[in-house]
Amino acid sequence: MSEIICAISTPPGMGAIAVIRLSGEGSIVLTDRVFTSPSGRNLTEASANTVHFGQIHAGEELLDEVLVTIFHAPHSFTGEESVEISCHGSVYIQQRLMELLLSEGARLAQAGEFTRRAFRNGKFDLSQAEAVADLIASSSRASHRVAMNQMRGGFARKLALLRDKLLQFVSLIELELDFSEEDVEFANREKLHELTDEIEEEIQTLVDSFRLGNAIKSGIPVAIIGETNAGKSTLLNLLLNEEKAIVSDIHGTTRDVIEDTVNMGGVTFRFIDTAGIRQTTDAIETLGIERTFRKIEQAAIVLWMIDMTTPRTQIEALAASILPTLQDKQVILLFNKVDLVSEEVRVDFDTLFPELDSLRLFISAKQRHHTNQLQELLVEAAAIPSIGEGDVIVTNLRHYASLNSALEAIRRVKEGLEIGITHDFLSQDIRECMFYLGEITGQISTDEILGNIFSKFCIGK
Secondary structure (H helix, E strand, O other): OOOOEEEEOOOOOOEEEEEEEEEOOOHHHHHHOOEEOOOOOOHHHOOOOEEEEEEEEEOOEEEEEEEEEEEOOOOOOOOOOEEEEEEEEOHHHHHHHHHHHHHOOOEEOOOOHHHHHHHHOOOOOHHHHHHHHHHHHOOOHHHHHHHHHHHOOHHHHHHHHHHHHHHHHHHHHHHHHHOHHHOOOOOOHHHHHHHHHHHHHHHHHHHHHHHHHHHHHHOEEEEEEEOOOOOHHHHHHHHHOOOOOOOOOOOOOOOOOEEEEEEEOOEEEEEEEOOOOOOOOOHHHHHHHHHHHHHHHHOOEEEEEEEOOOOHHHHHHHHHHHHHHHOOOEEEEEEEOHHHOOHHHHHHHHOOOOOOOOEEEEOEOOOOEOHHHHHHHHHHHHOOOOOOOOOOOOOOHHHHHHHHHHHHHHHHHHHHHHHOOOHHHHHHHHHHHHHHHHHHHOOOOOHHHHHHHHOOOOOOO
């Protein structure tokens, strides 16, 4: 018999309504002890999946008028008997209801415990459980679609198919071990070659998808770089629509990296305002500039801001240290402070860095000139492909690590087939590949792994 757990499942603070969730055998009986309906009928007599209006009392005190939804096992989120109480969103009411439920024998749920119970009760596998957290945290159309696809089991089905194919062959290979003295082969080596090629390609595709998946989940990293006082912090504040960075005419104001995310056109961008690049003897500013170059390496898109009031020769000298870092990056050249220069200067800057394959835009961050076009260019540069309902994209670092380990194992199987290693070593490598694939879905798991995963969930989910 599982303990009855309870938690507030709506965001903390005051709102129109709040939802308190209970799960575990006896949840309905416990709720019956504090709930009364106008008809006087007990919740234990009601049908499953029904909603009931009534009042909750703590002794003689009326706490609130509520709606109670009851679920019978196994037809609930957790697979257990469950109750959801919808009350008014007063913080006081929420606290008093929780105190009442705890006094009646429930205990406070741990972070992610409802989802963990759903996993334990076979409602979904571990990758689907993790997708629940991703769905809650989704902040863009793409991240929502990826999380929905994973939660519906698309990723798990692909992995299960790969494991089943490997299991069939490893069973035949291990059968050969039982007949080793007869020197017979049950597993067709040619078909095993074909299978390992197929599985390697499938896993490699999943591994390669992580770069896109991580960008979708965490935001596409966009580094804003340039000389000091080029307007980088002004642009960051404009894009984020808040005063995130200090703006000053003093050179070298930004000495550290400032990051924040924003959604544009259904795409989440992670903007990184960096220290201005220049020659300096200031030790702290030098550290900030070193971090700037590290952030350029991590960025998928680079916004290179060029102050058009600065002499072209000075900018070209600065470019010697910047250009080598922009290989394989989407670069947008932003010629800033266009409102302060003549048309002749603008034409002169338009021919700057012809060797750089980049998008170009003349802006005034301070005057908000052409900043809407910049947002359009960013969405274009992001080039997030449309994601269909059946597309599988890896967004989870744990899954990515396991897939890389599975990839190494299947490559050892291929090498073993080519050099003709013994059946027992071949079987071991196949089973190792199966192990790492099963680790993703929870077919292979430990309490330590599960504890680490579910501790990152919010309480109430």
